[in-house]
Amino acid sequence: xxxxxxxxxxxxISTTAYNQTIRGAIHDELTRSPIHFSAIYFNGTFAGTHSDxxxxxELDISKNISKPLTVSALGYYSITVTDLVSDKFxxxxxxxxxxxxxxxxxxxxGKGKARRERNANLKSFxxxxxxxxxxxxxxxxxxxxxxxxxxxxxxxTLKAYSLKPILIENGALGYRISYYLDxxxxxxxxxYLLYSGSIVFREDLTANENQKKRYERRRxxxxxxxxxxxxxxxxxxxxxxxxxxxxxxxxxxxxYENFVTQSDTLARYITHYKKLFIAYYTKDPETSVxxxxxxxxxxxxxxxDAFGIRWNGEMAxxxxxxxxxxxxxxxx
Numbered sequence: 001x002x003x004x005x006x007x008x009x010x011x012x013i014s015t016t017a018y019n020q021t022i023r024g025a026i027h028d029e030l031t032r033s034p035i036h037f038s039a040i041y042f043n044g045t046f047a048g049t050h051s052d053x054x055x056x057x058e059l060d061i062s063k064n065i066s067k068p069l070t071v072s073a074l075g076y077y078s079i080t081v082t083d084l085v086s087d088k089f090x091x092x093x094x095x096x097x098x099x100x101x102x103x104x105x106x107x108x109x110g111k112g113k114a115r116r117e118r119n120a121n122l123k124s125f126x127x128x129x130x131x132x133x134x135x136x137x138x139x140x141x142x143x144x145x146x147x148x149x150x151x152x153x154x155x156x157t158l159k160a161y162s163l164k165p166i167l168i169e170n171g172a173l174g175y176r177i178s179y180y181l182d183x184x185x186x187x188x189x190x191x192y193l194l195y196s197g198s199i200v201f202r203e204d205l206t207a208n209e210n211q212k213k214r215y216e217r218r219r220x221x222x223x224x225x226x227x228x229x230x231x232x233x234x235x236x237x238x239x240x241x242x243x244x245x246x247x248x249x250x251x252x253x254x255x256y257e258n259f260v261t262q263s264d265t266l267a268r269y270i271t272h273y274k275k276l277f278i279a280y281y282t283k284d285p286e287t288s289v290x291x292x293x294x295x296x297x298x299x300x301x302x303x304x305d306a307f308g309i310r311w312n313g314e315m316a317x318x319x320x321x322x323x324x325x326x327x328x329x330x331x332x
Contacts, residue, residue, distance in 0.1 A: 020062040024090030026055040026071060035094060038073035039165075039180070043080075043198045044303065045326050061086075066266040066299040067326075070198045072180035075163045078198045097163055121149040125160050128186050128193050130168070131319035135222060138172035139321045160184035165200075170321060173222065174204040174215030179320060201325040222322045223330055225281035227315050228302035234260065235268060235300045245280040248273060261295070269295040270308075279315070287313035301326040 026038040034055030041048025042064040051057045061069070061084060072078040076094035122144060130136040141147075143164060150159045160181065168177040177199060184195040207215065223229050224243075233242035237256045246254045259273040270291065279287045289309055296308035303326055 020060055020086065021058055022061055022069070022084050022086055022088075022090065023058050024056075024092055026051045026057065026073065027091065027093050028076075029093040029095045032093075035073045035076070038071060038076075038094070039178070039200065040069065040071050041198075041200050042067045042326075043070045044201070044323070046201050046203070047327075048200055064326075066301070067303055070180075072165065072198055074165075077182055078180050097161070117151070118149065121151060121158055121160075122147075124158055124186065124188075125149070125184070129160075129166075129184065129195060129319060130321040131317065133318065133322055135170065135172035135218065136319065136321035138170065140169045140171065142167045142169060155187060156189040157185060157187040159186075168320065169204075172215075172218050172321070173324070174207055174211065174219075175325070176202040176204060177320065177323075178202075199320070199323065201327075219324060219328060220330055222318070223324055223328065225284055225314070226318060226322070226324070227304070227311070228324060228326070228328070230279060230281070230315070231298045231302040231304050232300065234270075235298065235302075243282045247278045247280075249276040249278070251278070266299060267297055268299070269297055271295050281314070285314045287311060287315040 024040075026035045026040070027033065028035055034051070034053070036051055036053045036055060038051045038055070038057075039048060040051065040057045040059055042061075045064060045067075047059075047064055049057055049059045059069070065084075069081040069084060070078055071081065071092050071094065073094055076096055079092060079094055081090060081092060125147065126136075126141070130139050130141075143166065146164045147160055147162045147166065150161070151157070152159075161184075162181045165178040165180045168179060170177060179197050179199050181195070181197040183197070186193045204211075204215070229242070230239075230244060233239050233244060234256075237260075239246060239256070246259075248254055248258075254273070254277060259271050259277065260268055261271055262268045271294070273291070275291055277289050277291075279289060281287075289311060291309060293305070293308035296305050298304035
């Protein structure tokens with residue numbers, strides 16, 4: 001059985017935010033008390049801010065008007081806010097991750113067998129979450145002790161939890177990443193992997209000029225043939241000149257008009273074309289793309305509705321270690 005990867009980043013759809021600044025406050029759903037220092041950001045970008053001691057925030061959305069807003073906080077599930085309007089005050093409530101504390105059976109600390117089991121779970125988690133590419137080998141999770149695991153021997157299923165964001169230093173691409181993990185589940189027996197969460201990028205500001213050049217070379221390599229590259233090329237309707245071939249499930253070539261519709265200047269959609277299409281980048285192995293929605297939204301930055309697509313093949317093998325921020329611009 002070929003491995004099917006569900007890459008869910010909690011990406012929803014927003015196309016109606018045209019003004020530059022939004023305002024709001026973050027609260028605990030149960031106690032209604034304000035949550036200070038919660039993160040308010042656009043998933044997969046550098047753009048974001050934090051709430052103050054009263055849970056209040058302001059954020060400029062001018063460069064990300066086609067994307068939804070994500071709100072995360074320590075010990076809470078992330079939430080996505082759509083249909084942003086500048087003259088509306090957003091009062092946002094986050095749900096605590098309370099039930100997880102009772103489910104986790106392998107903690108960050110332990111001796112003997114428990115420690116060996118934890119190390120094995122960490123190795124499996126790193127491979128599935130970061131990936132196994134060159135870039136993944138150059139990544140370091142700096143707060144691994146904040147991650148806890150639950151392993152079910154009967155189903156061979158590993159679940160991972162973290163009340164705090166997972167902090168990653170990507171030594172290959174030059175990014176420092178905060179990943180707010182909402183769900184991680186891996187079943188080796190059924191070749192099944194699902195993880196969901198939200199990601200915030202920061203540049204490595206300590207890099208010298210030689211390091212910056214190495215970072216840029218690696219970023220270009222990982223970008224070409226990526227999902228971001230594919231959707232940016234699709235937006236511009238230049239798949240062929242960008243090195244892509246797109247086929248239907250019978251391996252008949254698909255033209256742009258066959259499977260893309262345009263809503264407005266911010267939104268375009270892949271239509272439900274026989275549920276499956278296949279994409280190649282130059283001589284790479286194929287990527288099969290199974291649609292689970294009637295249409296899938298994408299924008300000019302390469303952002304897309306990840307809930308609407310299941311990837312299998314070449315493009316599916318890249319995980320967090322090979323992610324680029326949507327601000328990335330290729331240098332030729």
